[in-house]
Amino acid sequence: MSPQADVQPIDFQTWLTSRVQQVEGMLEHTLPGGDAVPGHLHEAMRYAVLGGGKRVRAALVYAAGEASLQSNAAAASQRIALDHAAAAVELVHAYSLVHDDLPCMDDDTLRRGRPTVHVRFGEATAMLAGDALQPLAFESLGMMPIAPALVVQAIQLLARAVGSQGMVGGQAIDCENVGRVLEAESLQQMHRMKTGALLEASVLLGGIVAGGGSIVRDGLEKYAAAIGLAFQVADDILDVTADTATLGKTAGKDVLENKPTYVSTLGLDGSRELLRTLRDEACAALLPLGPSACRLTSIADFIVSRDR
Amino acid sequence: MSPQADVQPIDFQTWLTSRVQQVEGMLEHTLPGGDAVPGHLHEAMRYAVLGGGKRVRAALVYAAGEASLQSNAAAASQRIALDHAAAAVELVHAYSLVHDDLPCMDDDTLRRGRPTVHVRFGEATAMLAGDALQPLAFESLGMMPIAPALVVQAIQLLARAVGSQGMVGGQAIDCENVGRVLEAESLQQMHRMKTGALLEASVLLGGIVAGGGSIVRDGLEKYAAAIGLAFQVADDILDVTADTATLGKTAGKDVLENKPTYVSTLGLDGSRELLRTLRDEACAALLPLGPSACRLTSIADFIVSRDR
Numbered sequence: 079m080s081p082q083a084d085v086q087p088i089d090f091q092t093w094l095t096s097r098v099q100q101v102e103g104m105l106e107h108t109l110p111g112g113d114a115v116p117g118h119l120h121e122a123m124r125y126a127v128l129g130g131g132k133r134v135r136a137a138l139v140y141a142a143g144e145a146s147l148q149s150n151a152a153a154a155s156q157r158i159a160l161d162h163a164a165a166a167v168e169l170v171h172a173y174s175l176v177h178d179d180l181p182c183m184d185d186d187t188l189r190r191g192r193p194t195v196h197v198r199f200g201e202a203t204a205m206l207a208g209d210a211l212q213p214l215a216f217e218s219l220g221m222m223p224i225a226p227a228l229v230v231q232a233i234q235l236l237a238r239a240v241g242s243q244g245m246v247g248g249q250a251i252d253c254e255n256v257g258r259v260l261e262a263e264s265l266q267q268m269h270r271m272k273t274g275a276l277l278e279a280s281v282l283l284g285g286i287v288a289g290g291g292s293i294v295r296d297g298l299e300k301y302a303a304a305i306g307l308a309f310q311v312a313d314d315i316l317d318v319t320a321d322t323a324t325l326g327k328t329a330g331k332d333v334l335e336n337k338p339t340y341v342s343t344l345g346l347d348g349s350r351e352l353l354r355t356l357r358d359e360a361c362a363a364l365l366p367l368g369p370s371a372c373r374l375t376s377i378a379d380f381i382v383s384r385d386r
Numbered sequence: 387m388s389p390q391a392d393v394q395p396i397d398f399q400t401w402l403t404s405r406v407q408q409v410e411g412m413l414e415h416t417l418p419g420g421d422a423v424p425g426h427l428h429e430a431m432r433y434a435v436l437g438g439g440k441r442v443r444a445a446l447v448y449a450a451g452e453a454s455l456q457s458n459a460a461a462a463s464q465r466i467a468l469d470h471a472a473a474a475v476e477l478v479h480a481y482s483l484v485h486d487d488l489p490c491m492d493d494d495t496l497r498r499g500r501p502t503v504h505v506r507f508g509e510a511t512a513m514l515a516g517d518a519l520q521p522l523a524f525e526s527l528g529m530m531p532i533a534p535a536l537v538v539q540a541i542q543l544l545a546r547a548v549g550s551q552g553m554v555g556g557q558a559i560d561c562e563n564v565g566r567v568l569e570a571e572s573l574q575q576m577h578r579m580k581t582g583a584l585l586e587a588s589v590l591l592g593g594i595v596a597g598g599g600s601i602v603r604d605g606l607e608k609y610a611a612a613i614g615l616a617f618q619v620a621d622d623i624l625d626v627t628a629d630t631a632t633l634g635k636t637a638g639k640d641v642l643e644n645k646p647t648y649v650s651t652l653g654l655d656g657s658r659e660l661l662r663t664l665r666d667e668a669c670a671a672l673l674p675l676g677p678s679a680c681r682l683t684s685i686a687d688f689i690v691s692r693d694r
Binding site: 110114115116118119120123177180181182183201202203205206207208209210212213214216217220221225226227229230233234236237238240241242243246247249250251253254267 | 418422423424426427428431485488489490491509510511513514515516517518520521522524525528529533534535537538541542544545546548549550551554555557558559561562575
């Protein structure tokens with residue numbers, strides 16, 4: 079079944095469900111079994127990765143990949159490569175959550191409605207599980223059956239996105255500023271690194287795998303920058319509007335800890351206004367890609383609608 | 387200056403000094419400056435990586451690379467690729483030390499005669515510094531100016547070596563067995579993963595970069611397996627025979643914490659006997675490579691002679 083065949087007929091929710099199932103299967107296949115030595119570590123890795131989650135990053139990989147493949151049917155090898163790339167971004171995301179939840183960081187005990195990895199498996203194992211999930215993500219990209227030059231490009235993109243000037247750097251800025259009120263610009267910079275970098279990388283990975291040309295990549299880059307920020311704004315709004323049960327993690331924690339958020343900087347109304355603007359920017363960026371980008375539009379709507 | 391030109395004329399110590407300087411320069415160049423945002427994180431990364439160390443892993447990359455290039459002068463691009471690979475293994479090694487030293491792991495306060503990273507920069511920053519050094523290693527490999535297919539092969543090799551069935555897996559087994567006496571076979575398995583995997587990968591990376599054929603790779607694999615274990619045996623002996631000042635880290639710690647070591651399993655004499663056997667195995671494996679492998683032989687001797 080080529081992505082072309084199903085772009086029009088099925089609705090977004092059906093598409094999303096199918097892609098989430100696809101990446102879940104891939105993750106199950108990529109992670110060593112709990113019976114592989116060392117068992118405790120592998121159990122922790124599986125617990126961290128396979129415990130649900132919205133799989134927004136994987137969906138972005140698939141949606142961007144399918145948008146970039148508009149002019150020709152997807153080759154089987156490209157479909158497989160998208161699976162590998164989708165698994166890779168989810169592995170990295172899972173590792174970052176495990177480390178963020180550790181006592182020396184956010185000290186969270188609840189994630190997706192379950193005890194966090196260190197609560198369940200101990201601190202040392204949680205740290206090591208995160209440490210091992212990261213190279214597994216690069217290994218997953220390394221196994222993509224496409225031109226080696228594109229594989230290298232994808233690996234470089236992910237490595238930069240999750241490094242000291244991307245995701246981990248954003249996390250470090252966040253830690254350094256607990257208890258301070260950041261200005262809007264600094265806040266935006268921090269989020270662009272902490273959450274935006276990996277979301278953007280997910281979109282761009284889909285484009286690289288699908289061999290998208292410069293017009294496509296340009297559109298994807300602008301889209302990615304906008305939804306990267308939108309995601310964080312929605313998260314900050316949810317932290318004050320949702321309850322712990324709905325959120326699956328401790329609500330109101332950012333406020334309690336006096337963490338810099340969009341809501342603390344722009345207020346609730348200002349944050350919602352920004353969210354709408356970012357959604358419009360994201361959709362405008364997709365216009366040159368035509369109708370095959372419809373899943374990306376739907377994901378932008380999905381991100382914005384989390385604020386309810 | 388091609389590696390061929392300097393294999394015979396200069397002695398091992400001069401060669402080693404020159405390669406250590408080479409990788410130090412490369413690391414200096416690869417690490418973002420302390421003035422790059424976030425500064426605190428980058429300072430911690432630089433402190434972790436540039437604080438000395440024997441650079442045994444980098445030396446193995448260069449020595450294996452130069453051994454594999456025996457029949458033709460090294461192309462400039464291969465020399466550069468060896469620099470990138472040497473930097474990559476040192477970045478990974480540095481990250482593993484930072485995480486191993488954390489309170490939730492070995493809780494060490496001294497490393498190479500200086501305060502450990504978390505003592506100096508705080509726990510959160512130490513964890514994040516390690517988290518950011520790891521992708522920097524993959525990025526360094528990704529920049530090697532050789533055939534992309536070889537780059538992907540190198541990345542896959544490193545990813546597996548440092549994952550849950552390599553370095554991090556060995557660390558996890560070590561943690562799980564504190565307070566128990568491991569049997570010789572289990573101990574060997576643990577060290578083969580914890581320390582051996584990255585040392586072996588260093589040797590094999592040199593071979594991949596230099597495009598070594600199957601006879602060369604076969605010899606390198608056997609050599610790598612032997613010196614991987616030899617390194618750990620020497621380390622365990624040093625833990626009981628050297629003092630803290632000589633070691634640059636807390637001596638006798640393994641014994642105090644009842645950690646499984648070669649000395650606790652085989653005794654001091656048995657460990658020294660094993661060390662000599664492993665050295666002979668390593669050197670025998672190099673015979674098919676001829677005289678260009680002389681640096682690898684010297685590194686084997688260097689590792690064994692640490693036991694003094």
